[in-house]
Amino acid sequence: MDDAAVNPAVEEKRRPRFVLASASPARLQTLRDAGVEPEVIVSGVDEDHVTAESPGELARTLATLKARAVVATLDDHATVLGCDSVLEFDGVAYGKPGTADVARERLRSMRGRSGILHTGHCVFDTATRRELRELASTTVHFADLTDDEIDAYVETGEPLVVAGSFTVDGLGGPFVTGIEGDYHNVVGVSLPLLRRMLAEIGIPWPALWQQAAPFKYDDAEAARYDETRGGTERAQAAAAAVQSLLPVGGRVVELAVGTGIVAAELVALGNLVHGVDLSTAMLRHAKVRLPGHVLAADATQLPFADYRCDAVVAVWLLHLLDDSDPVLAEVARVLRPGGVFITTTEKSETSRYAAGRTPADHRSQDALPHLIARAAQYGLALDGATTFPGPPKGTVPPATYPLIRFRRSLS
Structure with a gap:
């Protein structure tokens, strides 16, 4: 076939394949709410055995490992986003608590105080072989929760499976009195940061909107x-x-x-x-x-x-x-x-x-x-x-x- 038979306008407008290397429903929903429908591939990275010199660097390292793990499974070009969130409290990194006892202990230590929610972002574009690693940090102020509120929250199961044992977009929202920085970063992905990272590798944010455009069926x-x-x-x-x-x-x-x-x-x-x-x-x-x-x-x-x-x-x-x-x-x-x-x-x-x-x-x-x-x-x-x-x-x-x-x- 003569290559000239392919419409060059179609070639120029081809949409990027955008992959989210995360199982987080909150991250997926945040992207969807922003008009992006990513392909989700869970990385399978064992977060419990990764260490770093600081909570922020831990979040960035985990995000990078997730992105690289998914890139290794691909057989075609894609732009892969890896994210991971860690709450820094008194210099200690709080990931997912895993058990009710740990979640309860953390929430009691956090009430009435403030912590820093770090979300690491790694964008790996396989076509250009470029890898960008960035960190977004947001200060979170917590309400002075009662023991009864903490017990009731832990019983819902939500704090057991999220970084820092809390959410700002779910049942934990009423227990956050304020934030300093990007709200979406606390949810799990900083949209302004991601936009800048994608622009650096030549992908304008509106190009991703087209992927999420609804067609015929509700x-x-x-x-x-x-x-x-x-x-x-x-x-x-x-x-x-x-x-x-x-x-x-x-x-x-x-x-x-x-x-x-x-x-x-x-x-x-x-x-x-x-x-x-x-x-x-x-x-x-x-x-x-x-x-x-x-x-x-x-x-x-x-x-x-x-x-x-x-x-x-x-x-x-x-x-x-x-x-x-x-x-x-x-x-x-x-x-x-x-x-x-x-x-x-x-x-x-x-x-x-x-x-x-x-x-x-x-x-x-x-x-x-x-x-x-x-x-x-x-x-x-x-x-x-x-x-x-x-x-x-x-x-x-x-x-x-x-x-x-x-x-x-x-x-």
């Missing part, structure tokens, strides 16, 4: 999506058909992975599958089925390097598009020479209308003649086809679905 629609689309039975049929057209081994990327129901069946058949989707509601389900292998991304701006994928799969995607060319161009870019693109085709106008969508006012983007002609512009030639059965009788879509395979040219 949480309720995503929750019932599988059962309204034929459930596991149809997903297994679709996966078996895709499997018959896949090369043996290699990396498979599913576009518009949705809840991951088809991708999970492909994994069960022995494939390594990565999924991308624009809908954060759908991705919450997909992440359960494909932990560590899904991310928010646009099919026209995939976060993969050139020629890195052996197969790209799109089941029930192209009929939703107004223009399939940007997707075909991007598929051609990421496919290795000889790699394959497998997609459903020929979504009928009747099905569009029954699904609540207006009939197409131009040629359907998954019509076979249209796809063959457009795909050829990007070095993709039709070389295989099969079908698979639709949902049970009585539902709207046709009884069988055509599935076709394009192969990328060797040049």
Whole structure:
């Protein structure tokens, strides 16, 4: 394929793959509230056996270890954020207490006094091999809690699993009388600091907003999506058909992975599958089925390097598009020479209308003649086809679905 066939505007706007190397729900929610939907990969670093010369340096060291541990597991470029928080009190580092007795003792020593919450931040960008290590520190003033308040708080379990035995954004909020510094840093990630760190490696903060943009489905629609689309039975049929057209081994990327129901069946058949989707509601389900292998991304701006994928799969995607060319161009870019693109085709106008969508006012983007002609512009030639059965009788879509395979040219 001629490299000039790839749209340069798409290349310039490709979104960064942003990974959060932390299991903290508070950090994830803070990023989500700021318009960022990161891919979460837990580092597995054993925090209990790491030491440093000061509480602040301990937080920064742990953040770095987390980021590096996740980077070591990646097989594609990404920008990874590692964070860790430590409360410094009387020069001592307080991490997670782990037990009720320790939490109770700490809270009693902290009441009516102040401590410093340190959060270490490590941003590792694999494309540039740059690693930035920073520390944000915020002074926290605690209320003069009664013994009864401390006992009741400890019984909730919350202080046992958070640094310093308290939260400012949860049940512990009423026990914090004030802070000096960045509020979000106390929650677990300093957004202003992270913005500056990302800017230093060439990633503007608004570029991450696009990853979190909602698409079509809300949480309720995503929750019932599988059962309204034929459930596991149809997903297994679709996966078996895709499997018959896949090369043996290699990396498979599913576009518009949705809840991951088809991708999970492909994994069960022995494939390594990565999924991308624009809908954060759908991705919450997909992440359960494909932990560590899904991310928010646009099919026209995939976060993969050139020629890195052996197969790209799109089941029930192209009929939703107004223009399939940007997707075909991007598929051609990421496919290795000889790699394959497998997609459903020929979504009928009747099905569009029954699904609540207006009939197409131009040629359907998954019509076979249209796809063959457009795909050829990007070095993709039709070389295989099969079908698979639709949902049970009585539902709207046709009884069988055509599935076709394009192969990328060797040049």
